[in-house]
Amino acid sequence: MPLPTPFFPRTSALCHSMKWKEWAGYYAVCSYETLHDTEYYAFRNSAGLLDVSPLYKYRVTGPDAAAFLSRIMVRNIEKLAIGRVSYCCWCDDHGKVVDDGTVMRRGEQEFFVTSADPCYSWFSRFLRGYKVELSDISDQVAGLALQGPTSRDILKQVCDADLDGLKYFATCKARVNGFEVYISRTGYTGDLGYELWVDHEHALKLWDAIMAAGKNYDIRPAGLDALDVTRVEAGLILKDVDYFNALHALIDDRKSSPYEISLGWTVDLDRAPFNGQAALQAEKEEGSKWAIVGLDIDWPQLEELYYKRGLPPVLSNHAWRSSIPIYTAKDKRIQAGYATSGTWSPILKKNIALATVQKKYDKIGTELQFEVTVEHVRHTVSAIVSKTQFYNPERKTFTPKSSKS
Amino acid sequence: MSKKYDAIIIGGGHNGLICAAYLAKAGRKVLVLEKRHVLGGAAVSEEVYPGFTFSVASYVVSLFRPHIIRELELAKHGYEVIPMDCSFLPLPDGDSLARWADPHRSRREIARFSKKDSEVYPEFSRVMTHMGKLAKAVIDHPAPNINSIHPKEIANLLRLGKAFKDLGPDLLNLNIKLVTMSALDFLDLWFESDVLKAPMSVSGIIGTFQGIRSPGTAYVLLHHYMGQLDGVFRSWGFSKGGTGGVSMACARSAMSYGAEIRTEAPVKQVLIKNGEATGVVLENGDELYAKTVISNLDPNRTYLKMVGESHLEPDVLKDIKRFKLRGSSGKVNLALDSVPEFSCRPGDGDHIRGDIAIAPGIDYLERAYDQAKYGEFSTRPYINAVIPTLTDPSLAPPGKHIMSCFVQYAPYHIKQGAENWPKYREAFGDTVVDTLAEYIPGLKDKILFRQVLTPWDLEQTMGLTEGNIFQGELSLEQLLFQRPVAKYSGYKTSISKLWMCGSGTHPGGGIMGASGELCAKTMLTSRAI
Ligand SMILES: Cc1cc2nc3c(=O)[nH]c(=O)nc-3n(C[C@H](O)[C@H](O)[C@H](O)COP(=O)(O)OP(=O)(O)OC[C@H]3O[C@@H](n4cnc5c(N)ncnc54)[C@H](O)[C@@H]3O)c2cc1C
Numbered sequence: 001m002p003l004p005t006p007f008f009p010r011t012s013a014l015c016h017s018m019k020w021k022e023w024a025g026y027y028a029v030c031s032y033e034t035l036h037d038t039e040y041y042a043f044r045n046s047a048g049l050l051d052v053s054p055l056y057k058y059r060v061t062g063p064d065a066a067a068f069l070s071r072i073m074v075r076n077i078e079k080l081a082i083g084r085v086s087y088c089c090w091c092d093d094h095g096k097v098v099d100d101g102t103v104m105r106r107g108e109q110e111f112f113v114t115s116a117d118p119c120y121s122w123f124s125r126f127l128r129g130y131k132v133e134l135s136d137i138s139d140q141v142a143g144l145a146l147q148g149p150t151s152r153d154i155l156k157q158v159c160d161a162d163l164d165g166l167k168y169f170a171t172c173k174a175r176v177n178g179f180e181v182y183i184s185r186t187g188y189t190g191d192l193g194y195e196l197w198v199d200h201e202h203a204l205k206l207w208d209a210i211m212a213a214g215k216n217y218d219i220r221p222a223g224l225d226a227l228d229v230t231r232v233e234a235g236l237i238l239k240d241v242d243y244f245n246a247l248h249a250l251i252d253d254r255k256s257s258p259y260e261i262s263l264g265w266t267v268d269l270d271r272a273p274f275n276g277q278a279a280l281q282a283e284k285e286e287g288s289k290w291a292i293v294g295l296d297i298d299w300p301q302l303e304e305l306y307y308k309r310g311l312p313p314v315l316s317n318h319a320w321r322s323s324i325p326i327y328t329a330k331d332k333r334i335q336a337g338y339a340t341s342g343t344w345s346p347i348l349k350k351n352i353a354l355a356t357v358q359k360k361y362d363k364i365g366t367e368l369q370f371e372v373t374v375e376h377v378r379h380t381v382s383a384i385v386s387k388t389q390f391y392n393p394e395r396k397t398f399t400p401k402s403s404k405s
Numbered sequence: 406m407s408k409k410y411d412a413i414i415i416g417g418g419h420n421g422l423i424c425a426a427y428l429a430k431a432g433r434k435v436l437v438l439e440k441r442h443v444l445g446g447a448a449v450s451e452e453v454y455p456g457f458t459f460s461v462a463s464y465v466v467s468l469f470r471p472h473i474i475r476e477l478e479l480a481k482h483g484y485e486v487i488p489m490d491c492s493f494l495p496l497p498d499g500d501s502l503a504r505w506a507d508p509h510r511s512r513r514e515i516a517r518f519s520k521k522d523s524e525v526y527p528e529f530s531r532v533m534t535h536m537g538k539l540a541k542a543v544i545d546h547p548a549p550n551i552n553s554i555h556p557k558e559i560a561n562l563l564r565l566g567k568a569f570k571d572l573g574p575d576l577l578n579l580n581i582k583l584v585t586m587s588a589l590d591f592l593d594l595w596f597e598s599d600v601l602k603a604p605m606s607v608s609g610i611i612g613t614f615q616g617i618r619s620p621g622t623a624y625v626l627l628h629h630y631m632g633q634l635d636g637v638f639r640s641w642g643f644s645k646g647g648t649g650g651v652s653m654a655c656a657r658s659a660m661s662y663g664a665e666i667r668t669e670a671p672v673k674q675v676l677i678k679n680g681e682a683t684g685v686v687l688e689n690g691d692e693l694y695a696k697t698v699i700s701n702l703d704p705n706r707t708y709l710k711m712v713g714e715s716h717l718e719p720d721v722l723k724d725i726k727r728f729k730l731r732g733s734s735g736k737v738n739l740a741l742d743s744v745p746e747f748s749c750r751p752g753d754g755d756h757i758r759g760d761i762a763i764a765p766g767i768d769y770l771e772r773a774y775d776q777a778k779y780g781e782f783s784t785r786p787y788i789n790a791v792i793p794t795l796t797d798p799s800l801a802p803p804g805k806h807i808m809s810c811f812v813q814y815a816p817y818h819i820k821q822g823a824e825n826w827p828k829y830r831e832a833f834g835d836t837v838v839d840t841l842a843e844y845i846p847g848l849k850d851k852i853l854f855r856q857v858l859t860p861w862d863l864e865q866t867m868g869l870t871e872g873n874i875f876q877g878e879l880s881l882e883q884l885l886f887q888r889p890v891a892k893y894s895g896y897k898t899s900i901s902k903l904w905m906c907g908s909g910t911h912p913g914g915g916i917m918g919a920s921g922e923l924c925a926k927t928m929l930t931s932r933a934i
Contacts, residue, residue, distance in 0.1 A: 001510055025509025118512065121524035136520060247528055250535070252573075 002027045005053035006142040006203035010211075014221050021224065024054040024116075029223035037317060037346070039226035043189045044347055047148035047214055048222030049207075052195065055101075056118050057141050060111040062132035069103060069111060071126055072275055074258055076268040080105045085169040085184050089263050090122075095279030096246035096255035098122060099239060100263065104171045104184055112171075112182065112197070114143075116239045122247065126275070142203040146210060147193030147230075149395055150217035155194055157213035158206075159183070164401040176202075176209055188227060190234020192395040228319040232343045232354060235294055235388030237261055241321045242292060242340045242354055257283055260356070262292040262388050291362035294386040295326070295339060297351040297370050301381040305374045315351065319343035326355050327369040332380055336361045336368050345390060352390050353383070361385065408694050410436045411934050413685055415672045415711065416701030416868070416907065418446025422655035422666075423921030424699060424906040426477045429662035431929050436693065437664060438685065440671035440868065443649070444656050446701070447867055447874065448916045450649025454854040457740040457807055458800045460647035461858070462867065462874070464791055464809045465489070465760065467629075467641040468917040469651065470545065477658040484654035486642035487796050491759035493750075494604045495844040501749040502600050503756045519598035529595050533630045535576050536583070542568030547895055547923050548885040548911040583623045584881060587616075589767065591623035603770060604762040607787055610813065612874040612914060614731035616774035617767065625879050628913065641760065643796045644916075651916055675700070675711045675903060682903035685711075697902045697934050699924065702868060703876035704728050704889035704909040712900055721899045724890040728909075729883060732860035732872030733777060735815035737837045739808040740801070740854040745792065745845045758795045763788035763840060773814055780820030782833050785840055787813045805853070812837050817860040817871040826861030833859055875914025876907050885911055896924040904928060 002022045004012070011029050019030040028051065031039060042048035060069060069077040073088040080086050082105050089100040099122075101115035113119075120136045127134060146155060152163050161174035161183055171184035179202040187193035198206045211219060231238065239245060246255040257280065258267050269281055299313075306313040321341040328334045342353030353370070361368060363385060370383035412428055414421045417439030425435045443449055447462040466486050474484055494502040502518065504511045508527060515523035542565050549562035572580060582591060588609025592602045608629040609615075609622035616622075644650040656666060671688040675698050684694035700707040708717060708725045717725070744753040764770055764787050773783035794806040801807050815833060817823050834857035842848045860872025869876065877883055886894045888911045895911075896904050906924035908914040928934045 001507065003513075022509070025513065118524045121521040124521060248531060250531060 005051055006200045007051045007053065007144070007207055009204060010207050011051055011221065015223075019223070019225075023224070024056070026054040028054060029221070031223040031225040032221050035317065036223060036225035036229075039220055039222035040229050040346060042218065042220040042222055043148045043191060043226060043230050045149060046218035046220070047146055047151045047154055048189075048220055048226060049210060049214070050145040050147065050222050050224075050227060052143040052145045053203075055143055056115045056136070056138045057143070057197070058113040058115070058120065058123065059135045059137050060113060060132055061109055062130070063109055064130040065109050065111050065132045066105075067272075068126065068130040068132045069113070070272065070274060071130075072123060073103060074263075074267045074274065074276065074280070075103075076271050077103055077105075077111070082107060083170055083172060085171050085186055087169070087186075088266055089258050091258065091276030091280070092246045093276060093279070094246070094255070095257050095276035095283060097243060097258055097261060097263070098246050100237070102184070102186055104182075106171065106173075106182070117245050117248075140200060141197050142200055144196045144198070144206065144210070145187050145189075145193060146196065147187045147189040147191055147222075149192055150214075150219070151193050154210060154214040154217050154219060155183070158209045162401070165399065167399045167402075168397040176206060179205065181206060188234075188236055189230040190236065190389065190391055190396060191230065191393060192398075225318060228321075229317075229343045229345070232319050232341055232352060233345050233348065233391040235262070235354065235390060237263075237292060237354065237388075238321075238341065242356070256290065257288060259283055259288040260290040260292065288359055290337070290356050291359050292354060292356055292388060293362050294388040294390055295342070295353040295355050295368065295370060295383040296386045296390075297342075297353060298382040298384070299351055302351065302372060302374075305372065305379050305381070309375045311375065315344040317344060317346070324353070325371050326357060326383070327371070327380060328361070329367040329369055329382065332369055339370065348390060350390065354388060357385070408684075408696050410434050410693070410695035412436070412697045412699055413438060413693060413695040414699045414701060414906070415675075415685060416440070416446065417444040417652075417656070417666060417668065418701045418907060419448045419652045419655050419916060419918060420907050420921030420924075421446070421699070421701030422652060422659050423473060423477065423918045424701070424925045425664040425666070426655060426659035426662055427922060427925030428928070428934065429659055429664035430477070431925075433934055435659070435664040436695070437659070437666040438670040438672050438687070438693075439666070439668045441866070442669050444666065444668065445649045445652030447869065448648040448652045450647030450653075453738065453856050454740045456802045457805070457854070458647055459738045459807060459856060460644075460649065460793065460809055461738065461856070462736060462863065463648045463916055464793070464811065465641050466644050466648060466651060466916050468544075468915040470918050470922065472545070473918045473922050477655065478661075479654045479658055482654040482657035482661065483645070484651060485645040486651075487645065488642040489759035489796075491756050492604065493756045493759060493761045494600065494764065495747050495749045495761070496600065496765050497843065499749050501747070501756075502604070503750075515598070515601055518600040519596070522596045522598045522601050525595050526601075532576065532579060533627075535572060536580065536627055536630060539568055539572075539580075543885070544912045544917070544919050547927055548888070550895055551886050583627050585620060586623040587618045587620050588622040588626045589617045591626065599766050603764045603766050606767070607762065607764050607770065607789070610770075610774075610787075611789075611811075612734060613878050613880065614729075614733040614777070614814075614816065615880075617770050621881055624881050628879055628915075643791070643793050645797055645799075647793070647800060648916060655918070672711065674713065675900070677712065677716055677900060677903075680716070681901040697904060697928070699904040699906050700898075701907045701921075702909075703730070703870050703873070703907060704905070705730060705870040706868060707898065707905055707909070712898075712903070716900060718899060721890065721892065724892070728889050729878045729880065730817075730871035730873040731878060732817035732863065732869070732874070733815065734811060734813040734872075734874060735782075735833060735860060735863070736858040737810040737812055737834055738856040738858075739810070739838075739852055741806040741808055741851045742853055743804065743851055744795070744806055745808060745848055745851060747844050748846055749844065753795065757792055759791070761790040761792075763790070763844065777814030777816045780816060780818060782815040782819065782829070782836065783813070784836055786815070786837065788837065788840060790841070810837055810841070815860055817864070817873075823861055823871075826859045830857050830859050830862070833857060876909035877914075879913050884913060888913060896927050902933075904933070
């Protein structure tokens with residue numbers, strides 16, 4: 001039986017569609033209205049407010065906190081500056097990804113970590129020898145994502161933080177009407193946006209303050225359906241959809257290295273030992289087997305298939321997450337890989353997908369064949385390998401008061 | 406004398422009935438002879454108290470082989486098992502642990518005792534899922550005959566070897582641990598909390614005269630996991646109408662294929678002529694003849710009572726006498742006026758709809774075993790209780806309930822001598838009720854009727870020698886090609902034309918149906934019938 005998050009009194013009052021799902025043991029709204037379109041456009045045009053409390057959250061403190069996290073993460077956390085956030089993944093001994101999340105450095109000896117799976121037991125396996133304290137604060141800290149072009153303006157009305165100076169992937173402490181929140185300029189929409197972390201007791205006050213301030217900026221509560229569309233547009237991968245936690249994978253073939261899931265850029269090999277280092281070093285030298293790529297699925301061809309059946313081309317406005325076979329352009333009997341999630345992008349007007357393909361097919365511009373079913377009959381249409389990041393607006397990283405120092 | 410039957414099956418336990426169904430379906434003329442007035446053996450439902458139908462002995466179903474349901478059309482004949490959602494552990498200090506099918510709900514519950522354990526728990530289930538793949542290789546085929554060089558036997562052995570090899574080195578290593586370690590040591594590899602380990606470890610001792618720290622009990626743990634391919638709790642379930650419902654579905658299936666079934670027809674002996682079984686003689690003196698005879702009884706009863714020592718080679722006799730039965734458990738069935746309420750979690754919520762374990766710690770379980778070692782029943786025993794009426798209200802009048810309690814340890818050989826068990830029966834029943842009342846304060850006032858079955862009673866009524874619930878311990882040396890004895894394991898016996906189909910043969914005990922099925926299939930493919 002899922003639990004309500006601290007925002008439930010507000011979210012449940014607003015969720016007219018009655019569409020909920022379970023997320024990490026909590027109730028989460030799929031969409032507040034029957035169709036999620038307005039929520040999607042809020043993320044892209046104004047601001048959407050999303051309850052992300054079900055994420056797992058950990059606090060790591062102590063003199064060895066940075067060294068300890070560096071031992072676990074594929075990135076070198078010792079190099080992370082105070083007030084900065086690092087997007088990371090962490091691996092088992094064989095260099096296979098266990099989970100991904102963010103690490104925020106709040107102080108010399110204080111870090112805040114988010115993850116998709118419970119990781120307390122995994123992290124604590126490596127505690128020995130480090131002067132650190134690891135605490136699971138998942139049930140004490142609530143999270144809100146305020147995402148979209150007007151999010152900065154809204155947040156300015158609510159708190160005292162220097163938001164014009166807060167850079168992409170930076171974090172700071174702020175005060176809202178007498179209580180404290182942590183703000184990080186992060187999110188899962190690939191747009192300008194913030195995530196706010198607040199103690200349970202102040203959660204509703206924070207929600208109310210943001211919603212009130214957002215009135216003039218077209219704020220809307222947004223659910224996971226809209227988020228799912230934006231995250232595919234942004235090329236952000238999702239655990240249990242685009243890859244699997246190595247500790248839970250039933251067979252080895254379901255495990256992936258960071259290189260294979262487009263997170264190779266996060267791997268910092270040349271440093272003190274960390275989990276999976278040797279295996280990742282070897283993989284870097286020998287090459288990986290798989291790669292996650294973006295697929296731009298040919299629209300005219302798809303349209304044609306629909307027209308042939310006398311139908312207009314209608315795609316669901318929901319992002320999908322089922323495995324779809326991808327074939328080589330030359331020979332439709334040879335499978336090059338499989339798509340794991342995709343969506344019709346309302347803003348790009350493109351049919352896009354994230355796919356895992358054999359390494360030899362991962363070059364940008366490579367033509368592949370994507371399986372589609374039109375009126376119960378299977379066909380393939382051409383799909384071009386592209387960057388996973390389909391949508392990347394300038395505002396995402398733009399900082400008005402870009403401090404030169 | 407004309408041989409009217411192709412086979413006479415002694416015993417109408419679920420395995421005997423399944424064996425009969427398969428043979429009848431293949432066109433053979435079959436007669437089942439059951440001693441009691443009801444069918445089912447240890448999988449039996451009886452209205453022991455007016456209006457209340459007890460699953461007298463076995464009480465939950467999990468290992469039953471799904472292909473048998475399909476092949477014998479058991480769903481059509483009334484087979485229905487409703488899955489249980491929860492495993493509940495009340496604790497004496499007012500706390501409790503409920504493990505649910507919902508993984509997040511379980512995680513939150515376990516985290517109250519150990520955060521680490523709560524997250525390792527799904528990893529453990531994942532590994533056990535892999536182990537469960539072995540079930541296909543181990544349970545669904547006759548055990549390979551390692552003394553034979555027949556290509557079929559070699560293929561059989563290779564298949565078993567391959568299934569182990571396919572586990573991969575990490576899991577294979579674990580498997581070797583499973584086979585050699587104690588249940589507790591095995592769980593120690595994963596978990597730290599007693600509160601979690603205690604109720605998990607008991608799967609390793611059910612029906613075994615061993616403690617959770619005894620080497621080899623990890624295997625019994627696996628045995629209980631094998632049927633549970635789709636998750637830890639999902640596939641334990643209540644049979645509609647009690648576990649006798651399974652047996653009755655098997656009986657109806659057998660009859661639909663033309664098998665003949667007689668109750669209140671106790672067999673006195675197997676008729677043997679020139680080393681060959683020719684039929685049976687009933688207690689009432691009637692003689693019945695058949696081309697083959699199949700015994701659903703345990704190995705001890707089959708060889709020593711039905712056949713008789715005079716027909717046995719010394720080696721076989723020695724092995725059979727050494728076959729470990731050592732009953733270690735009893736059963737207490739309660740008819741209740743209303744729902745029992747646990748003080749630690751009051752109400753009739755979902756937590757008491759599954760199985761309820763009285764196993765509040767490792768030491769508690771070890772202490773329970775200590776007493777049994779010296780010939781006493783445990784004064785604070787491990788109890789596995791279920792309230793099937795919450796799921797299947799047809800078993801009792803509206804609002805009334807049944808609490809079915811499996812109790813360990815109750816050794817067959819008490820120091821006063823097994824035959825004196827009847828004198829201690831009620832004291833044993835009191836112990837069980839007193840133990841439960843520590844968690845359910847109002848229990849005693851709710852009891853309308855109580856049925857107490859000691860191992861001695863299980864032997865007397867159901868013909869389970871020494872009251873062993875599995876027709877022989879599930880210790881490794883008594884499994885696979887060594888069940889019941891190394892020389893005669895493939896459902897054959899040392900007497901020509903006499904076969905065995907009970908849980909005393911491979912793959913062993915539990916409401917599983919595999920022994921009955923595999924015996925029939927072995928006889929048919931080897932043209933023994
Ligand atoms: C108390 C108890 C609890 C259990 N709990 C569970 C459980 O919850 N889940 C589970 O899966 N398993 C459980 N088991 C084990 C399971 O019930 C048995 O392993 C299984 O039912 C055995 O079936 P069988 O057909 O092989 O043999 P049996 O059921 O033993 O059948 C043998 C039959 O032969 C008959 N018979 C004996 N002598 C003669 C004779 N001389 N002439 C004619 N007939 C004769 C008997 O009456 C009986 O019907 C439990 C067993 C017991 C005793």
